[in-house]
Amino acid sequence: MSIRAKYQITEYCHRFLQDYIHEGDHCIDATCGKGHDTEFLCRLAGKTGRVYGFDIQMEAVEQTRIHLAEAGCAEQAVLICDGHENMGKYVEEQVSAIMFNFGYLPGGDHSIATNARTSLQAVEQGMKLLKTGGVMSLCIYSGGDTGYEERDALLAYLKGLDARKWLVIVHSYYNRKNDPPLPVFVVRLA
Template identity: 60%
Template structure:
């Protein structure tokens, strides 16, 4: 994976700045690459909760984790990311990652949506510990991607600066609505 790809960039920030052996959430499991990273960070004592609404995502992620010997570190949950607060307590999570859009290689008609994505980020911020980190890979395009992008960015801009630091990155020299990496730190 090239370091200039949004997923590689977000993973590098997570790997560098999130504490080890904690509780992590992959809010949009997809094919399991972020889940694998979080399992590596969890080590023997940490734990990962990974969410997706598609059985295909759970199956692909499970195969990847088994191949890597990491399957015992993650709980794969067939549920929407907007329900993550049913599985973790407030201020217990060290890091949360999101990749909005659709499952790579999957049905493009099944994608994250503005309403549930904003709700998931809002709930995720309550779950983060003080000093916790959230990464968001925001893609636009398709039927709902522009609406989702705009609603997420508007919500993030409204977060109180005394409670959260929001850093938005841009691919400044790319055309065709490049993805937007965003990082949020919960102030401690």
């Protein structure tokens, strides 16, 4: 792995999350994209765990399905072509981790992207499903095609969470230009 790869936002989030996920856990990839985060969650949850992967684009769901089959992780995953704001309709059990990558499918149509309204709904749904001691990661991409509305709405919402029940950690790539991605972690305390 190159030095640069170690500092990509997804790798950074993986490193943070790995201490929260154990064999047999249930997890959610709220924006499965090409399936790399789904695979990561499947490997940590193991053969007895379950990972739910959501995406609104059938192309992304199919890319994830192919990726998981090639990685030998397909049996642990339930892939759903629906918006992440609807995760509560499909997931009944408490989960250890939820991963979000806000923005658009890399290499995909930039006009199809997450938005403030549905992303806030999805975070709220995820908070209801997250078990005590569980964690949610939010990779927030802003600027360019995606604008700032979603980032600002998510950060404002998270800032208002009850500090006795939720720990919110916002990191930044402080010396990177052009609106670098923002890694955010939300831990359920109670």
